[in-house]
Amino acid sequence: MLNSATDTAEHTKNQKFFDRCARPLGLRVEQLSVPADQVASKALRMASSHSLTDILELDGSELPQFAETGGLRPLAELAVTTSGFSRGAVSLGSYRGTRYGIARAVNSLALYYDPDKLEKAGVGPPRTWRELRTAARKLTGGGSYGLAFSASPDADGVYQFLPFFWSAGGNEARLDGGEDGGGGGGRAALRLWKELVDDGSVSKAVVNWNQQDVNDQFVAGRAAMMINGPWQVPALEAQRKVDWAVASLPVPHRGTAAVAPIGGTVMTVPGSGDEGRRRNAAKILTCLNSPSNQLAWSEAVNNVPSRTAAARRYAGQNPKLAPFADLVTTARSRTARVGTRWPAVSDALAGAFQTVLTGRGSPETALRRAQRQATGGE
Template sequence: MIGSNMKRVIALIAASAAAVSLAACGSNSSQDSKTIEFWDPYPQKNDSSTWAKYVTNCAPEGYNVKRIGYAQSDLLNNLTTAVKAGNAPQIALIDNPKMPTAVDAGLVTDIEAAGVDVSGFDKNIEGPGIIDGVQYGVSYGTNALGLYYNPDVLNKAGVDPESITDWDSLNSAIEKVVNAGYKGITFSGISGEEGTFQFLPWFWGAGGQLKDASGSSAEQDALDLVSGWVQKGWAPKSVATDNQSAAWDLFLGGDYGFSENGSWQMESATEKGYKMISIPAKDGGVAPVPSGGEFITIPAQKTKDSDKMKATAEVIQCLIDGDNLKKTNDEMVYLAAKSDVRKQQVEENSAWAPWVDAVENAEGRTTDVGLEYEDISAQLSEDLQAALNKG
């Protein structure tokens, strides 16, 4: 049986081999002493987007920033190849749960040692980027999960959303919605990390710990809750294959009372008049949700250039300092990783207000378990699929 560490090594080798052609024809701009190459997982934002212009405008005097957008699933593989080939970008934005993998593979470096000031950021949001006491990246902000509801449906069903404070009151509310002739709740239980991401608030809300996840009483309680919704007909059977977008599309139809989904849906929710409450813990209070978003990192460089490293730090500082931190988060529809900036966001857009508790109670998926999270997530996903698909 191949151990998890050996699996990761094999995966990295395979990824490198698959991407070798990309590296061979890739840009050499990272070797230009006056060009700072910037990789992000936002390929949908082209060169004319406000994000692209914002990033390139952060170039220090005498330098230029070349931004390249990769699909989230491709960025880490391409970075692995680039670091080994000695033509890594100066800056790369890495998905939250991939930080331990990037650190373990030697792809990223100590961001504070490079001169980036990371003081004042929320520890719960920055957790996945801090490994063995070293900060390898800075998260400028986060998205989060919440429980959206349709006020019209709840009103007709006689449900007061403020009465939903724990699992019992949530189940009671869903039952009233269904008895009133509407549909209950949508969520994503799809196989893989996306489904695990949506399952974690229920697992954590039952008192679960990732170090003791599969087979725990907390996992069983959470599995019974969400699979029970399907068995009772309160949630569609498609949750086992629905991603978050598909689950949201069902909710936008107007027939459902509730939907577990992310803060990135806030704008479309506001347009429809939908509201949001924090996901309740089993016995009351706010359930922790997994922090999302990306970390700004400085990849390992084959050739050291102190002047270019200083300029690289200046680009990052430009994105996370003062008013620019708010601008960066507004661009990504995230809540900032600093409380004073979140306050400004709420003052400008009251739709953010109910998300503050979720963000401030959020937990990093890898903060306590590091590389082990990959295997833990895979097992939770397998258990969730089995529960959702049982007869």
């Protein structure tokens, strides 16, 4: 298996699950782990030399480029089922309606907050954008901002912008609206981010912060709330400086659902190699995605099971993280609408919010330019 489990603890946890599934079959799984941003290029090099591993674990956003070349076997041909999985999890591993990858756990974003600071300010966890802006203002002061998020010009910033963009109706296939609509949602999301910065409730430095920087600000007491994912839980549990809780993401208006990006990796079976090895790989994937294994793995890495029943059980056993389990039910794949165009769309979105937050353009002009960039017009 080629994956990105370079962290010693994650690598070791992975191996325990692989061994659990492989030993009854008389098999052994060997992990070849490289940094996450090198998995795709490593896989392409290995494929060109006909040495690709039996299982390839990719970030969900990278799956389309491999599926488009015909280099992956459809799960249906391997008798690997995703029945009972959340719609977002299925979409994460699909390309043009065909399932190629299976996610045993997924993640998304939510609103973390310091209960003590909110209580002192007399505010509750904000549920709407209006409440978010009001609460952020009241929570700002004494060396602490009301809210922190990542607006870096890369995948981190785009991942954090998408919940605002999508929840307002933004359309990644037509960033400026056009005939498909969605421009109003994009403009509203950009205006909200700009208003929070102009209010002084969010640091101007967010244009340089990745998601780890955001968590560092929160832990240091320099932000009362933050947008972040469940991967920050180990760091939060390891510190004693601030208390923390998790709430759902604020939405434009009451009664609307938060739409966040679904994140995580998907395990795929390359089309090359021996048919017998492919069948064995399929058996490993089926075992790894049993309800009990999904639940155990999710608890080990603070993610949410992709099976809806297992996700409900996870929420019951981990009430502090229950908002993440709720959010992944409406979460969307970044590549579902645009497929292999996602990298260009992502870069264009990053350029749009960087332009607006640094005062170099309005939401309208930034989105028009983003659409030209995303479609190769600039």
